[in-house]
Amino acid sequence: MKKLMAFLGVLTVVISTFIYFRYQAYKEKKDKEQLIFEQYYNIEGLEAKAYGQKLAVYDGDLRIIDLGTKKEIKVIEIPGKVVLGFDIFEDKIIWADLRNENDEENKKDLMEKANSDIFLYDMGKDEMKQITSDKAAQTKPVIWGKYIAWQDNRDDELEDGYPQWNIYLYDMESGSETRITKERGIHTDCKIYDGKVVWEDGRNFYGLQSIRLKSDVPINNTDIYMYIIEQDRYVSIASGMYKESNADIWEDYIVWEGRQELNRNADVMLYDIKSMETKDITKDPYGQKDPAVSDELMVWIDEKNGLESFDCIEKEKNGKSDLGIYDMKNGEMILIEEEGAQILCSVTPEYIVYTSKKDAKNSEIKVKRYYRTRIE
Structure with missing residues (x-):
């Protein structure tokens, strides 16, 4: 009887172990669903951004597209056909333009001095x-x-030279306006998500930097900061010796371009607000630019196969940048290679939006839809 009981005990352990490992294998397989990308929509334009099923396209004017029906639902005519940044959230679209600037020279060449x-x-x-x-x-x-x-230069103390920029915040419910950045410097390129603002902060860079040049010189030591609105609290996200720039935020994730030592080519960095951990996602000798993040994906412009510009002296590298993707759920890197230069990318929980240029003059907006399918 004792031998039988011992045998049954061993058998129970073996069966339990077998079931456990089979379940873990099933779970791992289930968790590693394959990402599928499909080219969903194309339209002529210079830049586009999406929120939900709405796509805002800038082509001189601003066009709103319903991605569900692929039909245009609104055209916002822009005086002068120049937009200095735009964004979309739910039923609201915002932009900056020059309709109130009367000096034609400022409109053409001196955007930092223009009344936008x-x-x-x-x-x-x-x-x-x-x-x-x-x-x-x-x-x-x-x-x-x-x-x-x-970003706002109303507090600029210099009449000549490069301007001082600050980040401002406007509450649409109260109508109140607040200057977020307190330190002197050039603070630019802000992004916002659910009460958190991130930006490129110039408090530790004492040289001159033009907003128009978008210099990628590593010694231009700009950093990434976050402001939590409801707590009135500032957090330093990245403050290394070299340039950190072009941040984006979604939920608990912040991404940006990070440069090491004197290398102009940036890596894409990821910061988890909850764990307070930073991860170097790309870490290779090539340039990765303009990262964006959503709930499960990071995207960026990748220059492994060539540059995003068309005016480089190295002609064989002109206009050959691709779309880099990091699947945060599966920890996988993906490179989508296409003809020409891919630029100005963004991502939502359903779409990747970017501009594709086959030459220096012509561009179109591409929208890729992505979803997951179980690997059988």
Whole structure:
């Protein structure tokens, strides 16, 4: 009897172990669903951004496309056909333009001195509202929830040379406007998500840097900072010796371009707000630019096969950049190679949006839809 009981005990352990490992294998297989990308929509344009099923396309004017029906639902005509940044959230689209600037020289060549203002169009109410009226430059607005943020040079102390920029915040419910950045410097390229603002911070860079040049020189020591609105709290995200730039945020993830030592070619960095951990995603000798992040994917412009520009002396590298992707769920790197130069990418939980250029003059907007399918 004792031998039988011992045998049954061993058999139970063996069966339990077998079931456990089979379950783990099934779970691992289930968790590693394959990502599928399909070319979903194309339209002529210079740049585009999406939120939900709405796509905002800039082609001189701003066109709103319903991605569900692939039909145009609104055209916002822009005086002068120049937009200095735009964004979309739910039924609201914001942008900066030059309709209030009377100096033609500023409109053409001196954008940092031009009187650009920010405007909001509410598609649900069919109403347009001017958000800023200061005679300085307000550009690159972003929107999420009840907040709008932008970069602003109204506090510039220098009449000549490169301007000082700050990040401003506007509460659409209260109508209040707040300067976020307190330190002197050139603070630019803000992004916003659910009460958190991130930007490229120039408090530790004491040289001169032009917003127009978008210099990638590593010793231009800009950093990445975050401001949590409801807590009125500032957090240093990346403050290395060299240039960190072009941040984006989604949920608990922040991404940016990080440079090491004197290498102009940036890597894509990922920061997890909850764990406070930073990870170098690409870490190779090639350039990765303009990273964007959503709930499961990171995307960026990748220069492994060539450059995103068409005016480089190395002609064989001109206009050959691709779309880099990091699947955060499966930990996999993906490179989507296409003809020409891929630039200005962004990502939502359903779509990847980017501009594709076959030459220096012509461009089109591409929208890729992505989803997962179980590997059998």
